Amino acid sequence: MILDKVTSPADLKKIPADKLPELAQEIRTALINKTSSFGGHLGSNLGVVELTIALHYVFDSPKDKIVFDVSHQCYVHKILTGRKAAYLDEKLYRSVTGYTNPKESIHDQFNVGHTSTSISLACGLAKGRNICNRKEKIIAVIGDAALDGGEAFEALNSAVEICGGLIVVVNDNDMSIPENHGALCAHLAELRKNEGKCANNFFKVLGFDYYFVKDGHNIGDLIETFNKVKDITCPVVVHCVTKKGKGYSFAENNPEKWHWAHPFDIGTGEFHKSTSVPKENYGSIVGQYLMQKIKNDPTVVAMTASVPAYIGFNVQRRKEAVSQYVDVGIAEANGVTMAAAIAKSGGKPVFVTGSSFYQRAYDQIEQEMCINRCAATMLVAFSGINGHDSDAHAGLYDIALLGNIPGLIYLAPSNKQEYLAMLDWSIEQNESPVAIRIPWNGVYYTDKPVPQEYSKTKYMVRKSGAQVAILGLGSFYQLAEQVAELINKELHIEPTLIDPMFITGVDKQLLEDLKHDHKLIVTLEDGIVSGGFGARISQFYGIDDMKVINCGFHTEVPTQFTVEEMMEKNGLMPEQILQRVKDVLSVDEASEEKK
Amino acid sequence: MILDKVTSPADLKKIPADKLPELAQEIRTALINKTSSFGGHLGSNLGVVELTIALHYVFDSPKDKIVFDVSHQCYVHKILTGRKAAYLDEKLYRSVTGYTNPKESIHDQFNVGHTSTSISLACGLAKGRNICNRKEKIIAVIGDAALDGGEAFEALNSAVEICGGLIVVVNDNDMSIPENHGALCAHLAELRKNEGKCANNFFKVLGFDYYFVKDGHNIGDLIETFNKVKDITCPVVVHCVTKKGKGYSFAENNPEKWHWAHPFDIGTGEFHKSTSVPKENYGSIVGQYLMQKIKNDPTVVAMTASVPAYIGFNVQRRKEAVSQYVDVGIAEANGVTMAAAIAKSGGKPVFVTGSSFYQRAYDQIEQEMCINRCAATMLVAFSGINGHDSDAHAGLYDIALLGNIPGLIYLAPSNKQEYLAMLDWSIEQNESPVAIRIPWNGVYYTDKPVPQEYSKTKYMVRKSGAQVAILGLGSFYQLAEQVAELINKELHIEPTLIDPMFITGVDKQLLEDLKHDHKLIVTLEDGIVSGGFGARISQFYGIDDMKVINCGFHTEVPTQFTVEEMMEKNGLMPEQILQRVKDVLSVDEASEEKK
Secondary structure (H helix, E strand, C coil), X not given: CCHHHCXXXXXXXXXXXXXXXXXXXXXXXXXXXXXXXXXXXXXXXXHCHHHHHHHHHHCCCCCCEEEECCCCCCHXXXXXXXXXXXXXXXXXXXXXXXXXXXXXXXXXXXXXXXXXXXXXXXXXXXXXXXXXXXXXXXEEEEECHHHHCHHHHHHHHHHHHHCCCEEXXXXXXXXXXXXXXXXXXXXXXXXXXXXCCCCCCHHHHCCXXXXXXXXXXXXXXXXXXXXXHCCCCCEEEEEEECCCCCCCHHHHHCCCCCCCECCECCCCCCECHHHCCCCXXXXXXXXXXXXXXXXXXXXXEEEECCCHHHXXXXXXXXXXXXXXXXXXXXXXHHHHHHHHHHHHCCCEEEEEEEHHHHXXXXXXHHHHHHHCCCCCEEEEECCECCCCCEHHHCECCHHHHHCCCCCCEEECCCCHHHHHHHHHHHHHCCCCCEEEEXXXXXXCCCCCCXXXXXXXXXXXXXXXXXXXEEEECHHHHHHHHXXXXXXXHHHCCCCEEEECXXXXXXXXXXXXXXXXXXXXXXXXXXXXXXXXXXXXXXXXXXXXXXXXXXXXXXXXXXXXXXXXXXXXXXXXXXXXXXXXXXXXXXXXXXXXXXX | CCHHHCCCHHHHHHCCHHHHHHHHHHHHHHHHHHXXXXXXCHHHHHHCHHHHXXXXXXXXXXXCEEEECCCCCCHHHHHHHHHCHHHHCHHHHHHCCCCCCCCCCCCCCCCXXXXXCHHHHHHHHHHHHHHCCCCCCEEEEEECHHHHCHHXXXXXXXXXXXXXXXXXXXXXXXXXXXXXXXXXXXXXXXXXXXXXXXXXXXXXXXXXXXXXXXXXXXXXXXXXHHHHHCCCCCEEEEEEECCCCCCCHHHHHCCCCCCCECCECXXXXXXXHHHCCCCCCHHHHHHHHHHHHHHXXXXXXXXXXXXXXXXXXXXXHHHHHHHHEEECCCCHHHHHHHHHHHHHCCCEEEEEEEHHHHHHHHHHHHHHHHHCCCCCEEEEECCECCCCXXXXXXXXXXXXXXXXXXXXEEECCCCHHHHHHHHHHHHHCCCCCEEEECCCCCCCCCCCCXXXXXXXXXXXXXXXXXXXXXXXXXXXHHHHHHHHHHHHHHHCCCCXXXXXXXXXXXXXXXXXXHHHHEEEEEEEEEEECCCCHHHHHHHHCCCCCCEEEEEEECCCCCCECCHHHHHHHCCCCHXXXXXXXXXXXXXXXXXXXXX
């Protein structure tokens, strides 16, 4: 194998150019092999095999710095920069993360995971280079869909004035996670059609030099172009046309399915059943529900920032919904603001994106949505410790982030019946912006009645007890059940078990009532403790004798983790919580005896 | 006066077109008169007198909906929509806010105050119109500088696909708050030079129809153009060239000074001394300090998102700093990300924007800055209750927003010596991202030594006492002093007085020590109580006997307010806090006696 000889970019440069296509083939095989048993972002990586080889052939990493946008397409880069074993040797599959990671290699500039930041980062690196009087090249690699995010534009707009030499490689595969949306995507299509020659050119408008590579899988062309732009001292865009999934026919033909591949059979292209999404999941449940709503009411609009799967909007549903489905591109701020205005204008918008992506729309939620009391619905996917296993996508911040915004009702259902009741109430009400945290720990059910109205913060007591009350929020309600059972068994106390359902506000009446026959409150939340749900309960009892234990996450989130690791490290295993309860109760008893 | 006859847009339509310039003159006089004694956004409003008249002459508000970006330029709109008395009658000056406000008038669509949202909002209104099967026109009015904000681009990118008919009026006065920056501003200059005729056209790239009005003060031309575009069914941009400050020579000649005018003498154009910024303020202090740093160290970079005044970077300092001053435009996400990368690349960036504008960069702070531990400095201006008197700019959220981000050190100095020591330490250290909350309650001093190092959360005890400890954070430290004095006087207790200095983290050792001889902690913070600094203190003492009172803001922020009103409503007057302390202590004594 040629790949045997490549353990660094320096080695790569020794390979004769005419052997590089063979190397590309070897890398492609490695990518398909690893993801077939391990899962991963297959489509985007197959699309940048040649591009990445050419970059490392021409530029001199780590002196020259390559910043990958989102960096889900960095597998080839990792293979070429000393980490090929993680793609060739099954035992080492876990030795690298799925994103760039400076702790892994000096060839990785940043730990990233969100879209549209690479050009800003590259501008900053270039500015830093200039003031420190160095000369390295700075390259940002960004997909066409990531250009929809406003920050990419902000950086393109800044570059000419601030950065000097800067190379932006646009990896144009004409795809987002689902199909592409927006005017820029149409403009790129025009550029592709005319092989880069349009009078009107987005990048030139913003002061960039512009180069076009019509076949982004032709290594020779790529190398030639990169050599041309390598030494220029102004910002330049190299627009490369690539194919998502290139070289694996199943992925080429259905790039949405193969954006993130579950482990699969290479021959048939079928995802292994055991590892793919379970049949009963909130995507499909809500997809069905929303389609019904859409058919019955022309003012209901399902909206997303390129993640329709979270509400089960597969290709067929998107087609059926026609103009009642809106994908704003990976542009969360625009999505939230537009949803606010649709609500104001008489529509019933339901917007969905992931927990960590709402971070990009805090301002719009606080200002456009809440100050203006626009009665839109926001669904928060990917939330809690089960949401994602990397720090750059962790779903642990949304409770603290959104839960303290005045005027927002933020709900945390703990089962299917609550989720659907909340969603239906939210869509039909006209008073308040509402966010609903989709439980990401699986689909649970209740046979008890659930409220049909959620305008006032009112917790639900699922089991009345004494001494200890456990408030298990949303996806941690099931944990609360386990803890209650354990306390009962070990301490012979029947704790009160509460499903708070509301992240925002506090149920003052209930908390007051608990004072009568409880001395300890345990709050459980699937998010950071600092600034979270439990903090409000602690504040409420600030001058009372009630003891309060807030359970949640308090350690820093590692780059990669498993759910169990994190639960244990944060003292969230039922036995660990039991121990904390025991400690408080025994101290308490001791001090009672003393008196 | 012609204006006498105009109490609604319907009245306006009855004025013969040739009389409109006279009306414009009357409005201009009203604007200058009111702001000369009341203060306000004079420059931008003088610039849109004719534009606003023409809009209301052609369109049919409130059926047709006009969305003003930021809406600081809505004074003329208010005058024409039934609120002229608020600009003509001194007694009624306070009867309107400085921004659009649906509670004031059905002609105002949204309560806004942040930049770059109008096109998203207009897209949403247009989408709502379409699904509700109505036919009204939707118009967004946006300044050239606001186009730098990524959300404006996101919305322009979405419009063609999602909105149908939509009119975006670009009010191009070639100014931001200071001078304009970025490639788009150069492109607009090109369009102005060529009277709208460039082969390359940013708006056409994004699928918009494009019209150019070379004299945005010619009402006839404006009316003619608006009539042309009024019924078209696709998105269209009307690019109008206007002059900020038009018609008042002082404002025309120095548009930065007159962006927001303090009360002034109309004849001389001098701001009245008593009402303008005091000589000793943190702008000038930090400006001087930073210029010195810049001269001594080529890697220090002062950065802003178009608000250089917060660090005292007047025209002269900006010029002197040359490439060590960076203005990214009103594009906070880009600013924060670029600062992160500059730090990574060996530079020492100091970025500044307002408290409520950091809301637009939470994601970038959490991800690019903190996960990557980029040792940049962020200064948070406009913070606390003194920061701004409107809900859409309130500086009350940043403690809860930034204070819970893992990996960030967020500092709250309470006096000049602390502020400068923190800033200097932050610039020179290389370990951690740091934010510093500029105290907005005036410049205070201490003659005690202040720490020179802030890597670990360590509160400062300024006065040791017993029973009650008061933690007065940042700009509320002076309030804590008052409360301490009052407690001493009234209750004959000498409270411990603490200057926490750190918003993030807790000083566990100190809080533990307080348990020995204190039974009540009072936290004071100049921000919302929910998710804030005090919440962490309450959490810390969750299972202890210590009582904790968290003082801060808990009511919704009104559209307009005075500091006193808000302090009183939130129980933050020293006497009110004293009363809360008394209540706890007496309850406590009563229960002690009972035992």
